[in-house]
Amino acid sequence: MSTLKRVVILTLLLAATEVSANNGLLFVGFGSESLNMGGADIAVARDTTALNTNPAGLAQLKRGALDAYGTLTYAVDVGHKDSVGNDIGVSNRLTPTMGIGYGQRLEGTKLTWGAGFFVQGGAGNKFENLATNAGTRDELSTRLAIFKLGPGVAYEVSDRLRIGGTLAAVFGTLEQKLFPGTSLLAPAPFFGIDAEGLKATGVSARVGLQYLASDRLTLAAVYSPKTKLDFKDGTLKSNQSAAGLGVVTYRDARIEGFALPQELSFGTAWKSEGERLLVSTKFAWLNWNDALNQQSIIASDPSGPAAVSSISRDSPLNWKDQYVFALGLAYKTDIGTTIYGGFNLANNPVPRETLTPLLSPAIARKHLTAGFSHPLEGGYKLSGGILYVFPEKVTYTNPSLQPLLGANSEERISYIGINAMLSKSW
Numbered sequence: 125m126s127t128l129k130r131v132v133i134l135t136l137l138l139a140a141t142e143v144s145a146n147n148g149l150l151f152v153g154f155g156s157e158s159l160n161m162g163g164a165d166i167a168v169a170r171d172t173t174a175l176n177t178n179p180a181g182l183a184q185l186k187r188g189a190l191d192a193y194g195t196l197t198y199a200v201d202v203g204h205k206d207s208v209g210n211d212i213g214v215s216n217r218l219t220p221t222m223g224i225g226y227g228q229r230l231e232g233t234k235l236t237w238g239a240g241f242f243v244q245g246g247a248g249n250k251f252e253n254l255a256t257n258a259g260t261r262d263e264l265s266t267r268l269a270i271f272k273l274g275p276g277v278a279y280e281v282s283d284r285l286r287i288g289g290t291l292a293a294v295f296g297t298l299e300q301k302l303f304p305g306t307s308l309l310a311p312a313p314f315f316g317i318d319a320e321g322l323k324a325t326g327v328s329a330r331v332g333l334q335y336l337a338s339d340r341l342t343l344a345a346v347y348s349p350k351t352k353l354d355f356k357d358g359t360l361k362s363n364q365s366a367a368g369l370g371v372v373t374y375r376d377a378r379i380e381g382f383a384l385p386q387e388l389s390f391g392t393a394w395k396s397e398g399e400r401l402l403v404s405t406k407f408a409w410l411n412w413n414d415a416l417n418q419q420s421i422i423a424s425d426p427s428g429p430a431a432v433s434s435i436s437r438d439s440p441l442n443w444k445d446q447y448v449f450a451l452g453l454a455y456k457t458d459i460g461t462t463i464y465g466g467f468n469l470a471n472n473p474v475p476r477e478t479l480t481p482l483l484s485p486a487i488a489r490k491h492l493t494a495g496f497s498h499p500l501e502g503g504y505k506l507s508g509g510i511l512y513v514f515p516e517k518v519t520y521t522n523p524s525l526q527p528l529l530g531a532n533s534e535e536r537i538s539y540i541g542i543n544a545m546l547s548k549s550w
Contacts, residue, residue, distance in 0.1 A: 146513075147448050147470050148412050149245040149270070149384065152491050153177070154223055155193050156507035156545035160495030161452025162466020164404040167334060167344035167393035168452070171547060172225030175240040175276045178332035178346050178391075179288030182236045182278035185227045185549075193507075193545035194222040200538040201515065204481040207530030208255050216250040216265075234280040236288075244272040244294065245384070249482050254303075256528040262303040262316065266482040270353075270384070271295045272328060284336040289329065294384070296324035296353050300482075303528065307366040312527030315362050319377055322358035326351045328384070344391040350415055351384040360423045364431065372431040374423035381419035381438075385446075386411040402454040412443040412473045446473040464509060466493040476520035484535040490514040495543070505547040513539035 146152045153159035155173030169181025172191045196218060203213040227238030250265035274292025281287060303316040332346040356378035364372050389408040395401065419441060424434035452466040468491035474483050495509020515538040521531045 146245075146485070146488055146491070147408075147468070148410055148443075148446050148473050148486055150410070151221070151243075151245055152450075152468050152493075152511070154242055155191060155225075156495060156497065156509055156543050157454075157464065159195070159511060159543050160464035160466060160493050160507070160509035161404055161454065162450045162468040162491060162493045163448070164391065164406045164450035164452030164466060164468075166332060166346050166389055166406055167342045167391035168402065168404045168454075169332075169334070169344075172227040172238050172240060173223065173242075174278075174288070175225050175227075175238055175274075175290050176223070176242045176244075176272065176330075178334065178344055179276045179290045179330055180278050180286040180332040180334045180344070182227050182238050182276060182288050183234070183280040183286035183334075185229050185236050185238075187549060188226075188228045189547065189549045190224075190226050191545060191547045192222075192224040193543060194220065195541055195543040196220050197511075197539050197541035200540055202249060202484060202537050202539070203535075204251055204254070204484070205534040205536075207532055208257060208528075210254050210529070212251055212254065214249050215252050216248060219248070236278045236280075237275065238277075239275045240273070242272045244270040249484060251481055254529075256303060256306055257312065257530065258306050258308050258314065258528060260303070260306045262305045263301050264303060264481055265301045267297075267299045269297050274328070276330075286334045287332070289331040292328045292330075294324075294326040294328045294351050294353065296326075296355060296382075298322040298324070298355050298358070298379070304361065304363055306528070307363040309366045313366075314527060315364050315366070317363070318361040319358055322355040322377065322379065324353040324355040324382065326353045326384075340395050340397075342393040344389075344393070346387070346389045346391075348387040350386045350411065353382045353384065355379040355382060362423075362431075369428060369431055373427040374435075375425040375427065377421075377423045379419055379421050381417075383415040385415040400456050402452075404450075404452040404454075406448070406450040406452075408448040408450075410446040410448065410473070413445045416441045416443040418442075441478050442475050443478075444471070444473045444475065446470055461496055461498045464493070464495040464497070467491070468493070472516075472518070476518065477522060479518060479520045479535060480522055480525060481533075481535060484537050485539075487516045487518050487535060488513050488537055488539070489516055503549045505549075507543075507545040507547065509543050511539070511541040511543070513537065513541075 174181030225240035276290035278288030360377035
């Protein structure tokens with residue numbers, strides 16, 4: 125293998141790692157009630173966002189319903205520090221997301237159907253003007269977004285048992301810059317890259333149930349298999365100036381081995397006499413070890429005849445399985461307003477030897493949430509809330525980043541976020 129090919133492979137290998145948010149790549153919750161209860165949602169799910177939490181909850185709709193929500197997250201302190209002298213925060217501090225769901229009970233039946241669109245996960249860190257061991261100042265950034273669109277159905281088997289399922293199309297987009305202005309052969313060879321236009325499609329299924337063990341206690345379970353997402357149809361610019369080739373554009377770039385994890389969740393919801401107080405829990409297993417264990421990046425069809433014709437290399441990620449515990453509270457006041465609170469605790473699934481500045485949102489472990497909902501005239505309801513991600517800091521050495529950023533790097537995160545949702549029933 126030529127020196128040029130080894131250099132390009134090393135650079136592409138670094139680019140095969142992605143960003144993530146909240147519980148790994150997945151958001152803590154979907155819709156105001158889910159978010160405001162810290163994601164302790166599967167035993168409570170009772171609006172159209174149940175399509176993306178526990179589809180069995182659709183069966184609680186006795187008529188038509190529409191829910192639309194949005195979130196906005198602010199990076200209080202998402203930063204990178206290393207032995208080269210960098211101590212810098214991200215330049216893109218605001219991240220918006222949204223979702224919308226519709227549900228309708230079929231008249232005279234116990235069957236409810238619905239459809240929804242949700243931003244499922246993803247994030248993006250952008251570090252500008254980073255110093256490198258090559259003597260350059262350059263950019264390190266990723267923009268990853270995952271969307272979900274599809275129908276679902278739920279059936280009220282009896283007064284105590286509800287079941288449901290969804291089948292959705294999943295779409296992903298990815299752009300990444302890894303020191304695109306840096307190119308060197310020695311002492312540590314490196315060719316910067318700029319990858320864009322990568323797209324992925326897949327199919328996601330989700331099934332769930334809610335069982336009323338008593339008038340006050342509901343038990344719930346949800347299962348979702350792994351969703352494979354191979355990013356393709358992109359272009360990759362490789363800065364091979366140090367080899368005298370300038371910036372080479374590879375017109376066919378793809379990343380294989382990317383997936384959303386298999387998930388198994390159990391939950392409970394207890395309500396007091398009079399139903400003023402609701403206490404909900406969720407315990408979830410996310411099989412990241414199988415979803416992000418190893419990736420392959422492949423680039424071909426270069427713009428210049430002197431460039432390497434194709435590149436293919438496996439990259440270990442070795443993510444660990446993640447375990448999530450969520451606790452949520454809801455209290456209904458005399459004026460009809462419901463007050464929410466929640467806490468979400470998870471382990472960090474990213475090993476120290478594969479962590480990068482682009483993966484820092486994945487190290488989030490503790491989330492605190494609060495919010496409200498209030499009924500309005502005409503069948504409308506307004507909900508909103510806040511989320512706080514407690515500060516986390518990880519010191520690590522990633523061998524693939526060490527030539528440019530040195531050993532013993534540090535990633536730190538802290539976020540706040542808000543959400544709002546408008547609901548209509550008829």
